[in-house]
Amino acid sequence: MTLPAARTATATGAVTSAPTVTSAPTATSARTVPVASTTDPQPAPPPRPWALLAELTHGCPLHCPYCSNPLELTRRAAELTTTQWADALHQAADLGVVSAHLSGGEPLLRSDLEAIVAAADRAGIHTQLVTSGVGLSRARLDRLADAGLRSVQLSVQHADPGANDRIAGRRSFADKERAAAVVREAGLPLGLNVVLHRHNLDALDDLIDLAPAWGADRIELANTQFYGWALRNRAELLPSREQLTRARRTVTRRRAELIGRIELVWVVPDYFDGNAKPCMGGWGAISLTITPDGTTLPCPAAASIPGLDPPNVRDHRLAWIWDHSNAFTRYRGTDWMRDPCRSCALRERDFGGCRCQAYALTGDATATDPACRLSPDHTLVDDLVDAPAPPEGARGGLGHPRRPSRSAETAPEGAA
Template sequence: MNLDMKWLAWEITSRCNLSCIHCRSSSTMQKEENELTTKEAFKILDDLAEFAKPTIVLSGGEPLLRKDVYEIARYGAEKGIRMTLATNGTLVNDEIAKKIKDSGIKSCSLSLDGATPEVHDNFRKQKGAFKSVMRCIEIFKKHNIPFLINSSFTKRNQKDIAETLRMAIELGAMAWFMFVIIPTGRGAGVTEEFIDKDTYVEILKWHYEREKEGKIRMRPVCAPFYFRLKKEWGDKENIKDKSSPLGFISDRGCIGAVGGVFVSKEGMVTPCSYFPFEVGHVRKNSIREIWENSPRLNELRDFDNYQGDCHYCEYRVVCGGCRALAYFFKGNHLEKDPYCDYKPKRI
């Protein structure tokens, strides 16, 4: 298997000025004492530059609350690494935008969870959050900072899905990513709001039809079985997938462990931000040693280890299933993705 690391999500802080209902890390404004230092952050970037040039997503929490975020971004950019930033947009002004631009950050992702202030602000638990995102987008445009939009949906805001996509296109986003909520952090407290499987397949069918229109790059995140559905639907219509994903995103359903990893604020490495098990720690080993030699990562890369229907599925290389959902709903990360009802032909 090709072990080319294409993507690394990095929680440089867990501090955040919002209290979103689905936050995987239950972030607050409380300061964390064990965050990686600037020097340790530079060491990670040095290690990465020796063997890979993944796209790095500086995230949180709210990464703009960390004072050295621009220093970290600039250091990575000077190493030839593509640096990006995930922000809620509430702290962005002209001065911040200039710092983002000058630090070498290539693009930013913004969260937009509804097409109106009422819906988005309710989801984000902050009055004025929607207005802040709209203001941030105008500032990004002014400073020529490309941005993509991430949207998370539950029953609370699912009626806004189509309108949110329309807004993303109208606002000039470079891409739109639709997220399935994983029951971690505060997300574990809203499982009764999760969209049921049948409805979600209908939403994915709608996504497929919109994706074919080619108005914006789009992808459902943490819904790996979409890539099996997409292939099935495309085969029926005799359509070859010509979608052009962003450079750091593969056309495989789940890229955790296979195409990238997550680094937490204190240096713990996991296959993705939702996965419950540590696969290494950058304070103990280099990121390269973890990437190439972690037993847990290598376990996930060997699809023969998958259990239940995923073990036999002819689409397992295309899809891979969500290992985090399998763990949280079935207690076994190698079991079948609970959102998938496909009965495979045995391979």
């Protein structure tokens, strides 16, 4: 899976505190909220989310070394059922969600994907399929479109077929090219997503050329974000400063050439600019993630933070999870910050950067994101960027996800 560009969005309406409850209600019980005195000042309500990342499965035909899925992948037998996903989507819509990325893993592996899309459509949620393209036939896409699918985002690993297949861990370039043609024939909007790293940045011009060649309306050039498998393989994936300088020049030139025809999105790299990104538009501010087993998170990597105790939609209503759970309230707003973030003029814009990245680099999720030049830990990032690259071909330490299969496991309700 690749992380959506919402990780770099700006937030609106973030609050500095969230209300508390005396106990956590279950999915079938009423919420218990303390009654405040009529003379007490009332806290501002939490912002409402509009975006959902629905990770339907960790199963995937590809084995990309930068995948943001966790190192411990969810077994297929532990996935939410069709009915549970439909209920979660309706709860998300009631909460304010209007857009959902249906992702994974590879969502096409869910034989009930059409039913999940239809449930989202009934709830009034715009759905985009985030796919490797492997297994996307015209017949399948027609069924998905009939169910209410609105657009497709297709991942590409490299413009050269052989290099693409090596990065993906299997032959897949031809499948992607066919999938793009199928989407174009069906008349659905097509976006390409390219995760950029040391092994494909120098092919950026050729990668951008795929957008007009394959009929895409949009291409997202997403520099690797170091979570999950990408963090495991960081030394192998980190580009050089020189590569990124050339890439920025290429993006500026090609964006001018494609203006008015194809939208070109550049997701800035985490370690190189000296700025903290406004991750997910603020913690618990505009979006949420539901993982294959129903664990619900403020961002896809949040489960990596110890003590967060993320809740599950099997046990709690989404409204309670969003408004009151520790996982969503702990870093919402700015009250949790310490200096230099607390006194920084940008604290309402970058929210102290990424909590997961702060924990991954410092062991402290409340630390200023070391990507920020004002962080006392910024030298950690500089040292990583300036470290010598591994020798060419020395890939012994590169890890690839070993994907869960459905063999000898129980399929979700509604799946074949």
